[in-house]
Amino acid sequence: MCMKLNYRNWTLMLLLAVSSLTWAQKVTISNNLLYDTWLTPNLRVGLRLSPHWSMGLTAGYRPWPTDDNTSRKWKHLLLSPDLRYWTDSVGVHHFFGVNLIYSHYNVADVKFPFGLWKAVRDERRQGDLGAIGLFYGYSWPLGRYWNLETHIGAAVGYTKFDRYQCGHCGTKIGTEKKVFVMPQAGVSIVYNIPGRPRKVEEPVMEALPVVEAPVTAAVAVKPFVPALSPVADNTGLAGQLQKDNAVIAHISEYRPYDRTRILRKEKGALFVHFDLGKSQLSTDYRENKQVLDRIVDITRQIMADSTSSVKKIQLVGLASVDGNPATNERLAQNRALSLQRYIQQQVSVPDSMFETVGGGEAWSEFRDQLNDIVKEGTNEHADLNKVIEIIDQESDDKVRERRIKQLNNGRTWAYIRDHILKDQRNSGYIRIYYDYVPDKAAATINEASELLTTDCGDCHREALRLLQTVRNDERAQNALGTALWLCGHKEEALDCFRRAAANGNADAVKNLNALTNEN
Numbered sequence: 319m320c321m322k323l324n325y326r327n328w329t330l331m332l333l334l335a336v337s338s339l340t341w342a343q344k345v346t347i348s349n350n351l352l353y354d355t356w357l358t359p360n361l362r363v364g365l366r367l368s369p370h371w372s373m374g375l376t377a378g379y380r381p382w383p384t385d386d387n388t389s390r391k392w393k394h395l396l397l398s399p400d401l402r403y404w405t406d407s408v409g410v411h412h413f414f415g416v417n418l419i420y421s422h423y424n425v426a427d428v429k430f431p432f433g434l435w436k437a438v439r440d441e442r443r444q445g446d447l448g449a450i451g452l453f454y455g456y457s458w459p460l461g462r463y464w465n466l467e468t469h470i471g472a473a474v475g476y477t478k479f480d481r482y483q484c485g486h487c488g489t490k491i492g493t494e495k496k497v498f499v500m501p502q503a504g505v506s507i508v509y510n511i512p513g514r515p516r517k518v519e520e521p522v523m524e525a526l527p528v529v530e531a532p533v534t535a536a537v538a539v540k541p542f543v544p545a546l547s548p549v550a551d552n553t554g555l556a557g558q559l560q561k562d563n564a565v566i567a568h569i570s571e572y573r574p575y576d577r578t579r580i581l582r583k584e585k586g587a588l589f590v591h592f593d594l595g596k597s598q599l600s601t602d603y604r605e606n607k608q609v610l611d612r613i614v615d616i617t618r619q620i621m622a623d624s625t626s627s628v629k630k631i632q633l634v635g636l637a638s639v640d641g642n643p644a645t646n647e648r649l650a651q652n653r654a655l656s657l658q659r660y661i662q663q664q665v666s667v668p669d670s671m672f673e674t675v676g677g678g679e680a681w682s683e684f685r686d687q688l689n690d691i692v693k694e695g696t697n698e699h700a701d702l703n704k705v706i707e708i709i710d711q712e713s714d715d716k717v718r719e720r721r722i723k724q725l726n727n728g729r730t731w732a733y734i735r736d737h738i739l740k741d742q743r744n745s746g747y748i749r750i751y752y753d754y755v756p757d758k759a760a761a762t763i764n765e766a767s768e769l770l771t772t773d774c775g776d777c778h779r780e781a782l783r784l785l786q787t788v789r790n791d792e793r794a795q796n797a798l799g800t801a802l803w804l805c806g807h808k809e810e811a812l813d814c815f816r817r818a819a820a821n822g823n824a825d826a827v828k829n830l831n832a833l834t835n836e837n
Contacts, residue, residue: 344408344783346374348467348508353378356392362506366408369765375399376417389484391442394423402455407769409465409510410776412456417502419449419473426484441491442482449475451502459776462513467506474499514779542832544800545825546767549760549793554626555619556752563616569629569751575675580686581634581747588613588748590657595641597652599660609748614664616750621665626754632673633657634746636680638739643679643715651676654746677746681718685709687738701730759788767797770804778804792818796826803833 346364364374378396400417426442453471481491560566564586601607635654637646692699723731769781782801799814818826
């Protein structure tokens, strides 16, 4: 079987892949020179994923000899995706990797090095192989755009192939399957897109006459240790509102309601109250209007914001522990639904955005309230302790209520009715959960700051490259100044420090004072 792949089309596809990736991350294009010595055109496209991780795809294609009557041949197509971990930074120094290998091959009369695959010296084999490999490598930066890279490793795989008597014709001998181990190595020249920032050449000073000076004690130069604090995510309008409204929480904090939770003690809980036995929501009852206006206003603001969004509104309806349990279950559900309908009348919010739950009779809340009153040491604490014992011992809600009402000839129940149950007649827990557009700039700044804490000059230049992509963000100015200073751009660095300091960045003030003694 002849391999009919078009080399120009293959090259064009790789170039299109590169052009579609360069906008987002650092991309590399490399050529394995060792592979070239076997007359196999090859190309690897790499993509930076994070400060220490990259991925890539290597392709090699050797379509010749095109004459099937030629005995010696090593026609093949190779594809190999890989994942690399870099100990310093992507594209700098040591890396470890894992790769997958696929190849379709047609080989005959070839002497491979180290005595490998001796059988193909006397017969032709055509088939497919797949393998997984591990490797170690090292990359030397060679200026702004180029690297020299080496790697060595091994792979284990499986192949299935047909055997023939000679290189171009002959009788088929048979089909075989084998597990194999093979070495892998490379010496590659790498081109970086975009390139690293330019190095600053130190100015050449003219030689001055030597003037003997009195011997003085040496003055130690204190090394520059930059102050670099992590940059917080810009969480959008919702994140700003959360600072003054604890009822708002990020969606990562969401958890479904269960009846063991003590909602009244959860930070930021809001309650809308109902009259005895009622599920109709009244804005004139207690503080309902103030709470409802606040909920509606927060929801409306977040939904109008392009940087954040409402993900879920959690409403838990509750009923007090007195009365028929089945009736109270319906009452609690209807109270939660009443609140949902009110919000939807004020703001266009779909049903799917609500978690509206009927919590039934609030026995967990009730027991917790009793426990708090007992701890305060009131006159009723002994009787209330007996109520807690009944709750813990009796699982049937009707029996619980009857036994509690019989305590102390009904006086304990009268106290509970007048001082505790009134706060249970409410819609329960209200919480708004939000999400926000990922703050890619903050991630880039923090990534670069991590590189700037090392003693690696190539890492500093990589940090500068990253920061130049967010140089218009005020939060980047302190880190950008640090990168510029460490890379030799000292005047530009001081400008960035002064700009950051003027905007209240305390780290920039420290760095500026350390470098110039400016106040």
